[in-house]
Amino acid sequence: MRRVWGVPVLYLLVGAVLAAALFAEGSTAGGVAVAVVFLVIALVHSPLFFPASTGAAEALRRGAADGRPVVFWRPGCAYCIRMRLRLGRSARRMHWVDIWSDPAGAAEVRAANDGDETVPTVFVAGRPHTNPPPAWVRGQLDASA
Structure with a gap:
């Protein structure tokens, strides 16, 4: 912590x-x-600054149930901050996982990125996307609504 x-x-x-x-x-x-x-x-x-984090397993379960993106992030990451700022209020509708607080989340990110903890990594429909454009993430969120 x-x-x-x-x-x-x-x-x-x-x-x-x-x-x-x-x-x-x-x-x-x-x-x-x-x-x-x-x-x-x-x-x-x-x-x-970020919406409340949940555990990786719970966030992925919720994302599969409601179709919303799951964003894996860490504090201090400039790309995560950029994503959060550009998503605005819609960021609160997604599921966020802080990989520094959740070892299982860090493991998910490493598995998706060849052993690297590259964030933001966004899971949509169970598929990982590393550092996608915020506009694309917003589109995925809108499509899930």
Whole structure:
């Protein structure tokens, strides 16, 4: 669990140090701006930014039952963040699996990607798709509705 929050906490610490240095120099506006920027970056890299994760087995079972895509992701992944941002509100309708919190999810991703933990890996109708375009994923989600 610590690994999941490591990147966001690191961003918060770096932002706090930089903001404190700017405050010490008398630049209140600069310190506040740096603190806000690093807070936003930390939030985007945190698990809070993504829909609630489920276990791989449960997500794949639900995906097979309702036809919705299953997205395997990990915190701090730029491609996962891009996917999440571009999907917008529709991202909440999919099933998400954090591979750092679920060893079975990491194993599913490795099996689909020749031993690599390449994310996002999206399963649609039981078939894996590695780093597909967000528009394609949205189309698959719309087709399942």
